Amino acid sequence: MKQTLRDLAEKLGCRLLGDSSITVTSVSSLQSATSGTLVFVEDAQHLDTALRSSAAAVIAGDFASAASKPILISTQPRLTFARAAKLLRDPDRNCEINPTAVVPASAKIGKNVAIGPHAILGKHVGIGDETTIGSGSVIGDNAVIGSHCRIDPNVTVYPGTTLGDRVIVQAGAVLGSEGFGYVRDSETGRYEQFPQIGRLVIEDDVEIGANSTIDRGALDETRIRRGTKIDNLVHIGHNVQIGQDVIIAAQTGLSGSVTIEDNVIMGGQVGIADHVRVEAGAILGAQSGIPTKKVIRGKGVVFWGTPARPIREYLKELAFLSRSAKKHR
Numbered sequence: 487m488k489q490t491l492r493d494l495a496e497k498l499g500c501r502l503l504g505d506s507s508i509t510v511t512s513v514s515s516l517q518s519a520t521s522g523t524l525v526f527v528e529d530a531q532h533l534d535t536a537l538r539s540s541a542a543a544v545i546a547g548d549f550a551s552a553a554s555k556p557i558l559i560s561t562q563p564r565l566t567f568a569r570a571a572k573l574l575r576d577p578d579r580n581c582e583i584n585p586t587a588v589v590p591a592s593a594k595i596g597k598n599v600a601i602g603p604h605a606i607l608g609k610h611v612g613i614g615d616e617t618t619i620g621s622g623s624v625i626g627d628n629a630v631i632g633s634h635c636r637i638d639p640n641v642t643v644y645p646g647t648t649l650g651d652r653v654i655v656q657a658g659a660v661l662g663s664e665g666f667g668y669v670r671d672s673e674t675g676r677y678e679q680f681p682q683i684g685r686l687v688i689e690d691d692v693e694i695g696a697n698s699t700i701d702r703g704a705l706d707e708t709r710i711r712r713g714t715k716i717d718n719l720v721h722i723g724h725n726v727q728i729g730q731d732v733i734i735a736a737q738t739g740l741s742g743s744v745t746i747e748d749n750v751i752m753g754g755q756v757g758i759a760d761h762v763r764v765e766a767g768a769i770l771g772a773q774s775g776i777p778t779k780k781v782i783r784g785k786g787v788v789f790w791g792t793p794a795r796p797i798r799e800y801l802k803e804l805a806f807l808s809r810s811a812k813k814h815r
Contacts, residue, residue, distance in 0.1 A: 487511070487574055491543055491556050494524075497573060498566050500545070504556030510542045513571045524558075524574070526567035545570065584621075596633060608645060620657070629662075632690070644702065650690035656718070658697040662686040665701035665708075665724025665742060680704060682724060689713075695720060695736070704742070717754075729766065749785075757792075770794060 489497075492506035514523035516532075519541035526545035527536045533553075536544045543556040545567050550557045560566035581598040583589060588606040596614045601607070602621030611625050614633030619625065623637050626645030631637065635653045643649070644662030655661065664682040671678065684703025688710045694700070695718035702708055703725050710716075710728045717736040722728070726740050729748035738752050741760040746752075750764050753772035758764070762776050767785030775792030776782060782789060788797040 489574060491558070494570060494573065495558055498558065498560070498569055500558040500560050500566060502556065502558055503550070503552045504543070506556070508542055508556055510574065512574050513567060514541070516541070524567070524570055526563045528563050581616075587619075602639065614651065626662070638696075644686070647686045647688070647702070649688045650692070650712070652691050653688055654693040656694065656696040656698075659694050660699045661688070661694070662702045663699060665704055667704050667724060667742060684708065684724070686710075692716070698722075701726075701742075711748075723760075735772070771797065 488509050488511050490506065491502055491508050491510065495502040510524045511522040514520065514525060516525050516536055516539050519525050519539040521540055521542055523541050524543050524545065525536050525539060525541040527533050528547065530549040533546055533550055537553050537555060543558060545558045545560055545563045547561065547563055548559060550559060558566065581600050583601040584603045586603045587601040589601065590607060590609055592609045593607050593611045596617065598616050599613050600618045602619060604621055605619050605623045607625045608627035608629065610628050612630040613619065614631060614635065616633055617631055617635040619637045620639035620641065622639050623641040625631065625643045626647065628645055629643045629647045631649045632651035632653065634651055635649060637655050638657040640658050641655050642660045647662035667680040667682060668677040669680050682702065682704050684706045686700055686702040686708045689712040691713045692710050694716045697718055698716055698720040700708060700710065700722040701724040706725065708722065708724055708726050711730045713730050714728055714732040716734045719737050720734050721739045723740055723742040725743040728746045731749050732746055733751045735752055735754040737754050738756040740758045743761045744758050745763045747764060747766040749767045752770045755773045756770045757775045759776060759778040761779045763781045765781065765783040768782050769788045771788055771790040774789055774794040776794050782794065784796065789795060790797045791800045
């Protein structure tokens, strides 16, 4: 979607150096730049490369000055570049309900909603304005999806699940399924399911990757709070509480009744046992393991290993083991 640099600068809150009438159509890397694209650099050492590229304009920091091509000055070039990409993105939706979609009369559908082929909506479903439901998705009875959401193809939203505004759910995700909770009969040794009758609440601006699964609460609720970003192939168990602006990378698994506070970062393949609490701002390195009921605390502290401990301790232990192994050779 074409934008002049003048318009972009106003929308992005940038200071513009150079010709404001130039039009850009998309963003690109330095290597694939063309005469209609916008690129960015975060440090002075790459500025000359950007200026020599074919790009129409460059987003850069305060280190940049007037040059051979227009520059948008930003205190956070990478963030500004990401926002520019959204402004330049062509609309990829038509606001139509495909005739093969199943939409009962009891469903409440907002303005400019798109529902793809063979999607199925249950009874009393609510869909907010400007939301897209992808082909083959199933939205269960009494589920509520907010405005400006994007539900990709083949997503399953179980009955009673609530999604806020601007939520993105990629293909194949399953939201609100029954949790993995069982009670063992001490006489027979057999397992019977504990009730899984709670619900799942996903707040505004959450993004959920492809084929991820989030269970509803057992008796109460599972809740994913505002701004959290969840990668592909992540599993979140029943009764889990996740704070705001949490990052969870692929193949991570959270057992039931885990609490993750605000601004936690988790690398790939992290495994967290039940009733763990990870306090605000902690960073869990890839493949970290946290045993039952443990509390992880330390804003900005990186934890690693199994059981997870501060990375300095972990590296000291590895060094000690290495020295010990050499002595016994």
